[in-house]
Amino acid sequence: MGYVIALAGKGGTGKTTLAALIVRALKEKKAGSILAIDADPNSNLGEVLGVKSSENVGAILDEIAQGPDKIPAGMAKERFIQLKVQEAITEEDGFDLLSMGKPEGPGCYCYVNNVLRGLMAKLIADYDYIVVDNEAGLEHLSRRTSRRADALVVVSDASSVGLKSAQRISELVKALKFEVKKSFLLINRFNKDIQKDLVKNTGLEYLGNLPFDPGMEELSLSGKPVFDLKPDAPLFAALNQLGDKIWKHH
Numbered sequence: 001m002g003y004v005i006a007l008a009g010k011g012g013t014g015k016t017t018l019a020a021l022i023v024r025a026l027k028e029k030k031a032g033s034i035l036a037i038d039a040d041p042n043s044n045l046g047e048v049l050g051v052k053s054s055e056n057v058g059a060i061l062d063e064i065a066q067g068p069d070k071i072p073a074g075m076a077k078e079r080f081i082q083l084k085v086q087e088a089i090t091e092e093d094g095f096d097l098l099s100m101g102k103p104e105g106p107g108c109y110c111y112v113n114n115v116l117r118g119l120m121a122k123l124i125a126d127y128d129y130i131v132v133d134n135e136a137g138l139e140h141l142s143r144r145t146s147r148r149a150d151a152l153v154v155v156s157d158a159s160s161v162g163l164k165s166a167q168r169i170s171e172l173v174k175a176l177k178f179e180v181k182k183s184f185l186l187i188n189r190f191n192k193d194i195q196k197d198l199v200k201n202t203g204l205e206y207l208g209n210l211p212f213d214p215g216m217e218e219l220s221l222s223g224k225p226v227f228d229l230k231p232d233a234p235l236f237a238a239l240n241q242l243g244d245k246i247w248k249h250h
């Protein structure tokens, strides 16, 4: 059964960067098979992971919703969607990537979304680790990917506004009845521990904080993947230390 690590948090907090670094950490630990899922329609997880190009599931859904004639005669729609999703998975060295994209068309996607959810559940079971990068704002949290996470990591800055936003995410996850085993608060770009009473309100377990890393900033400015970050870079070293709490339960 795949161990699902989902990243959430308000815009620009570092979800995609940390999702990519978690993939790198798991790969280097040789923890098992890894599927990275980009669930942000403005997808850039692939870029941060150094993946050249990939088809996304949204484009596939458009094709199916708009042109039933695309499905070969005699093939069940569900089987067709399954083949297309398989095709959209990019196999990289040490991990696979699947970008969810976003359907653009006006058609009705209820049926395909339902089929997709079922497929995703099966797909997820085939990997040891699944790392999901979600879009900021939670109304779409994994609607088409997974309603379950073994570890939900809410990324925030250390500001009071940031922590309130983390609290809202935590409340929404409960209200939506997502099946989340553990939810963590991870403070990014901050070098000190934050006050415990600020954390308490979020209803999340405080995982720790990660420093601002000039090396990461440099990579990001030049569009380079996280694999180019030095192994002893402060951000990666700190994540590796905290990481055990994120993935140890597996």
Ligand SMILES: Nc1ncnc2c1ncn2[C@@H]1O[C@H](COP(=O)(O)OP(=O)(O)OP(=O)(O)O)[C@@H](O)[C@H]1O
Residues within 6 Å of the ligand: 009, 010, 011, 012, 013, 014, 015, 016, 017, 018, 040, 135, 136, 188, 189, 210, 211, 212, 213, 214, 216, 217, 220, 221, 235
């Ligand atoms: N600890 C850090 N040190 C230095 N730079 C960082 C750090 N964390 C993130 N960044 C940089 O901050 C920027 C925003 O990070 P990222 O894209 O991961 O955030 P996000 O939460 O995924 O944003 P969005 O909500 O737009 O998807 C990127 O340029 C990234 O390289």
Ligand SMILES: [Mg+2]
Residues within 6 Å of the ligand: 015, 016, 017, 040, 133
């Ligand atoms: Mg992002």
